[in-house]
Amino acid sequence: MSAFAGVRIVDFTQGLAGPMAAMLMGDFEADIIKVEPPQGDRMKDHPGYLTWNRNKRLLTLDLATPAGIAKALELIALADVAIFDHAPGKLEALGLDAQTIKEAHPHLIHAWMPPYGTTGSWSQLPPHHSLLTALSGVAFRQGSYSDQPIHLILPLCHYGQAVMGAAAISAALLERHRSGKGQAVTVSGLHGVSEVTGPVRVLADPPLPRGAPLGASPSYRLYECGDGQWFFLATLFVAFYHRAIQALGLGDHWETFASDPLLAREALKAVFKTRPRAEWLELLQANGVPCAPVGPREPWFAGDAVAAGEARVTLEHPELGPVHMPNVPSRLSVTPGSVRHLAKPLNGHAWPERPTPQPTGANDGPQPLSGIKVLDLGTVIAGAHAGGVLANLGADVIKIEPIEGDPFRSNGGGFMAYSRGKRGLGIDLKQPAAREMFFDLVRGADVILDNYRFGVRERLGIHYAALKAINPRIVSCSINAYGDKGARAVLPGFDPLLQAEGGMMAAQGGEGEPILHTIPVNDVATAGVVAFSIIAALNARERTGEGQEISTSLMAQSLTFQQAEVTTYEGRPANDVGAQDCLGVRALHRYYNCADGWVAVVCETREESDGVCGVLGVPLPDNALTASRDGHLARALELAFATRIRDGVLGELLAQGVPCAPVLRGYEAFESEWLWENDFFEVWRHPRLGDMLSVRAFADFARGSSGFQRPTPDLGQHSGELLEEMGYSPVKIAELLAAGAIFGPAANLAHLRDGGTALFTQ
Structure with missing residues (x-):
């Protein structure tokens, strides 16, 4: 039996975020009935539909009819979780809102995953990732050559919302074990943005500059080789960078390069242009330098590395034939997940009657993970952010660091974001006395988390077998770059290496040069999946009484945040691709510059297209919906938008039913009334650095507070307190x-x- 065996979920969502959140729980044997309207899921023809709805049973209901609502209420009465993704006000009109449902079913987890926010006019827009990134400032965070927003080819924030939806629902179920009570859970599109981007601004300092499309640092950057092929040099740490410079025969220039990054960049660009990529990769990898070739996602997904990591599965579709999709993104040793079948019709009755959980009289915790103690050995982003997500959901997370600190430690916004909400313990685990003290901590802990390279835990004597001998209830999660199977398991790895090999850079760059995602895609994906997996294991522990080991990797997550894009079968439609400084994928799915700012427009119907062209006085061609992003229609719209005032033209377009939104710059996002109205940001104080402005929470819960309860700790800040x-x-x-x-x-x-x-x- 897996972690959620026996948990019943009725899934009323469509598209990506809600269905994928349910899918993640279904992979661990939650019993899911997906309710679809008569016309089907709005993305039923998208390849991702096959993956997001695996392990589910399908039922068609028309919620516009009394009979459909009655049947929906029957399912909800028998379920543990009901998931919705309607815009604000829509559930109230149907009588399916949390307040109404919870009065009748106090045991239920009512999960609401609206595409934008929970209030305000922009929250009524139809779900489109490019509109969400426009309204949240994300489109202006991606590195670019021109001063413009960038359309992200991968719907990163929707994937983030999905993973956080699964984590939050799982946390509410865990809390229900304690209290016997259900509750309302909200994970909006803005919560997804928060987990994926997590901006932090030190209010006393100026905003950070935008990233560069190839990478801003010479030691952490894309380089073109003599044969026109690209690779990523991922020497984030000084030791790796020095090793690379030595391997290239440039050791005499080390001090000059270290003091003059611009000179170093130009020198490395020139050197790498002298030989083919294969030769450079062979030389660098032979000297232990982290690097990886840029390539398309298709051969990566079909290749040996993914197969060796057991990250790909195949299911048979009655019409499409073999369908290849990503496997469960983490492995639980005692209650593993599995991909069992594609979505199939519900035959017969849904579920039999059974007793519902009853309130235990236990004192409700202020947050769903209250009382869970996590020993966080995670560093840089993936490991550290995973602990931060757990802290945001209420766990007591202890950030454990050696005397040199987390290699990512700084006063910058990135470190402040990913390690916020924790307590800091300084400890030298190489000393026997320190290890004994650490083992004393393990005796009273629930979770230990690390992202050490493969084999380091064993050398330190803190591998799972040692921890289990001390505390059989401990849940131990370890992250590495390429998994714990195959020849690559021992290699160091960083997010951009998986962006490169996993096809993300090539997809964003299109036919031009590859593009480094400013958002550390695989790191934030790993953090969300790890948090969900740990909570799943804690749920399993409620039934089994024992802990277990969790394993996952950046490689597995190179597939998680492009699940739809790598789902493969014969004849599948092609994925969208980007371009240098990509503004969109089509003329009517694009960003446009007005006289005083940018707008985002997404049209999917002839009526919406007619609305845009009518407002702007541009002739509507027959191929408007498929017209290219830089063709005749796009040029005509560019000229028309350029003379208009942003807010004025947005008002006219919205009046015609056109999905559109302003594209906010970073400073505009920090000042957006709509984002503040939706509690997206909060101001908090760091005792040493002063006031900070950052995202507030990754989910909201009706019975308790949400968000971080502590500032980011300084190195070893709470050592005495903890002892x-x-x-x-x-x-x-x-x-x-x-x-x-x-x-x-x-x-x-x-x-x-x-x-x-x-x-x-x-």
Whole structure:
């Protein structure tokens, strides 16, 4: 039995986010009935439909009729979870809103996943990723050559909403084990944006510059080789960069390169142009330098690396033949997931009657993961952000760092975002006394999380078998770059390497040069999947009483955030591709520059197309809906938009029923009334750096608060506090401090004295 065996879900959602959230739980044996309207899911012809709705049973209901509503209510009464994605106000009109449903079914998890926000006029728009990225400022975050927004070929924020939907629903189910009570859960498109992009701004500092399409740093950048082929050099850390410079025979220039990045970039560009890519990759990889070739996603998905990682499965479709799709994105050792079948019709009755959970009288926690203690050894983005997601959902997350700190540690917005909400413990795990103290922490913990390279846990003596011997209920999750199977398992890896090999860079660049996604796609995907997987394992522990090991990788997530794009069968339609400084995919699915700002337009019907052309006085061609992004129609619309004031033309287009929105720059997003109305941002104070402005939460829960309860910790900030909580005596703490087994800021440790002498390390 898998983690959600016995959990019943009725899925009323369409498209990507809601169906994929349910799919992730269905992979772990949740019993899902997907309710579709008579005309079917709006994306029923999209290849992704096959993946997002696997392991489900289908039922057609017309919710516009009393009979359809009555049948829907019968299903809801028998379910544990009901998932909806209607725009604000639509569920109330149907009598399916959380307040109405919860009065009749207090055990139910009512999950609402609206495409934008929960309030405001922009939240009524039909779901389109390019409109969501426009309204949230994401389109202006992608690196570009020109001062313009960028259309993202991959719907990253929709994928993020899906993963956070699964995590939040799972967290509510876990809380129900404690209280016996259901609750309303909301994971909007803006919550998806928050998990994927997580902007943080130190209010006293100017905004950070935008990224560069090829990478801003010479050590972490795309390079073109002598044969016109591209690769990514991922020497994020100084040791790797130095190793690369030495391998290239440029060691005499190391100090100059380190002090002059522009000179280093131009020198490396010239060097890599002298030989074919295969030769450079062979040389660099032989010297342990992280790098990867840029290629299309199709051979990557069909290739040996994905097969060795067991990340691909095949199911037989009665009409399409073999359908290849990504496997379950994480592996749970005791309650593994599986891909069992494609969506199939519901035959016979849905579910039998059964007793519903009853309130236990237990004290409700302030957040769904209240009482869960996580030991977070994660670093950089993927591991650190996974712990941050768990902290946002209420877990007590302890960020454990060595004396040199997380390699990503800085005062910048990235580190502040991904490690917010935690407590900091400074510890040298190489010392036996420190390991013993760590094992004492393990005895009282629920989860341990790391993203060490393959084999490091064993060398430190903190692998799962050792942890299980201390605490059989521990859930241990380890992330690495390429999984724990196959020849690549031991290799170091970074997000852009999987962007390169996994086809993301080539897809965004189209026929031109590849494009580095400014958003660390595979890192944030991994963080969300890890958080969901850990919560799934905690749910399983409620039934089995035992913990288990979780394994996943950046490679697996190179497929998760392009599930639809890699789903393959004979005759599948081609995926959209981008271009240099891509503005859209078609003339009527594109960004346009007005006299005072940019607008986003997405038309899918002839009526919507007629509305755009009518407002702008542009003739409507017969091929308007398929016209290219830079053809005659696009040029005519560019000229027409260029003379108009943004807010004025948006008002006219909306009056004609045209889906459109302003494309906000970063500073505009921080000041957007609609985003503040939807509680997207919050201001919080870091004790050392001052006021911060960042996203608030990755989900909202009716019975409890949402969001971070702590600022980002300084290195070892809470070491003394944590040891005191563990019951360590002042003498024992002093010994550990004196030996350097633990450390932290002097001001936070000065009260831990032995014989009147403060013992601490800086």
